[in-house]
Amino acid sequence: MGRDWMDNKTVIITGASGGMGKGVAEKLIKEHGCTVIGIARSEEKMKKVVEELGDYADKFSYQLFDVAVEQNWLDFVTYLNENNIKPDVLINNAGILPKFDRFQNYTVEYIKKAMDINFYSAVYSIHALLPILLESDSPAIINIDSSAALMTLAGTSVYSASKAALKSLSEALREELRGKCYVGIVCPGFTKTDIFRDQDSADAKAQKMLNMVSTSCDRMVKMIMNDIKTKKPLGVHGFDAAFMNYFGRVMPVQGGRLFSAVMKMSKLPLFDGVFKD
Numbered sequence: 001m002g003r004d005w006m007d008n009k010t011v012i013i014t015g016a017s018g019g020m021g022k023g024v025a026e027k028l029i030k031e032h033g034c035t036v037i038g039i040a041r042s043e044e045k046m047k048k049v050v051e052e053l054g055d056y057a058d059k060f061s062y063q064l065f066d067v068a069v070e071q072n073w074l075d076f077v078t079y080l081n082e083n084n085i086k087p088d089v090l091i092n093n094a095g096i097l098p099k100f101d102r103f104q105n106y107t108v109e110y111i112k113k114a115m116d117i118n119f120y121s122a123v124y125s126i127h128a129l130l131p132i133l134l135e136s137d138s139p140a141i142i143n144i145d146s147s148a149a150l151m152t153l154a155g156t157s158v159y160s161a162s163k164a165a166l167k168s169l170s171e172a173l174r175e176e177l178r179g180k181c182y183v184g185i186v187c188p189g190f191t192k193t194d195i196f197r198d199q200d201s202a203d204a205k206a207q208k209m210l211n212m213v214s215t216s217c218d219r220m221v222k223m224i225m226n227d228i229k230t231k232k233p234l235g236v237h238g239f240d241a242a243f244m245n246y247f248g249r250v251m252p253v254q255g256g257r258l259f260s261a262v263m264k265m266s267k268l269p270l271f272d273g274v275f276k277d
């Protein structure tokens with residue numbers, strides 16, 4: 001300890017009750033002596049995080065709120081000020097993966113909900129917290145984006161739109177805050193977490209396919225930690241993410257068609273809503 005810029009910092013991380021957020025929170029605490037404030041909705045899951053932290057639990061506290069509601073962020077700032085907590089780092093990680101489906105099958109209400117959680121949560125958190133972060137000696141904002149921001153596949157219109165919006169926002173901030181605040185974007189590919197709970201992955205073939213292309217959560221967390229440690233401007237992780245990065249740049253139109261053909265050929269129920277008439 002004592003060698004990395006984020007050692008002993010105070011970090012706010014959304015979605016710390018599970019998946020990658022939980023993994024990153026644990027590493028920041030155990031390997032970097034950070035004080036972490038985790039945000040999510042489920043107290044049950046947060047209590048488990050505290051329990052698993054064991055001797056390190058005093059370095060972790062949590063706030064239970066929906067990141068998609070702006071007022072919650074304003075109240076959170078009041079809480080920080082009242083308790084004289086001065087965060088250095090904000091990690092926007094909370095997110096949902098809508099079921100793979102055709103655009104027209106999503107209700108407008110659902111699309112707004114997904115945008116609120118995956119995109120507007122970062123708008124609200126950064127807007128509310130940036131003035132406080134900038135008081136730190138080494139402020140940082142890290143947005144956990146997705147390979148879906150690098151290339152859009154059929155069936156992912158809403159998720160990709162939310163993550164592309166997050167990427168654009170982050171890229172502008174990176175330039176606007178250059179020299180004042182580290183802004184990092186992380187684009188993971190499929191990673192083994194509970195995020196697939198809404199997909200039709202009970203199907204054994206789909207599960208096998210997802211497992212084949214997915215990176216383990218531990219491995220992804222290690223790569224995210226390395227991005228943060230080295231203040232990487234953009235991290236693209238997982239072989240599927242590397243593919244999408246390549247095809248998104250080199251053949252943005254034909255690439256989408258190619259992926260559609262592969263998805264159709266797989267005949268997985270997972271993609272039924274997208275391709276079956």
Ligand SMILES: NC(=O)c1ccc[n+]([C@@H]2O[C@H](COP(=O)([O-])OP(=O)(O)OC[C@H]3O[C@@H](n4cnc5c(N)ncnc54)[C@H](OP(=O)(O)O)[C@@H]3O)[C@@H](O)[C@H]2O)c1
Nearest residue numbers: 015017018019020040041042066067094095190191193195
């Ligand atoms: N797993 C993947 O394949 C993958 C790939 C690329 C990008 N990503 C991105 O990586 C991030 C983390 O994903 P993950 O796979 O670790 O997901 P996960 O296991 O489902 O965890 C999501 C976390 O976000 C929290 N959360 C969700 N909605 C929330 C809300 N409205 N308000 C507050 N907290 C909320 C959840 O906590 P509560 O349920 O307690 O609220 C949970 O802690 C997401 O932004 C996701 O889009 C994931």
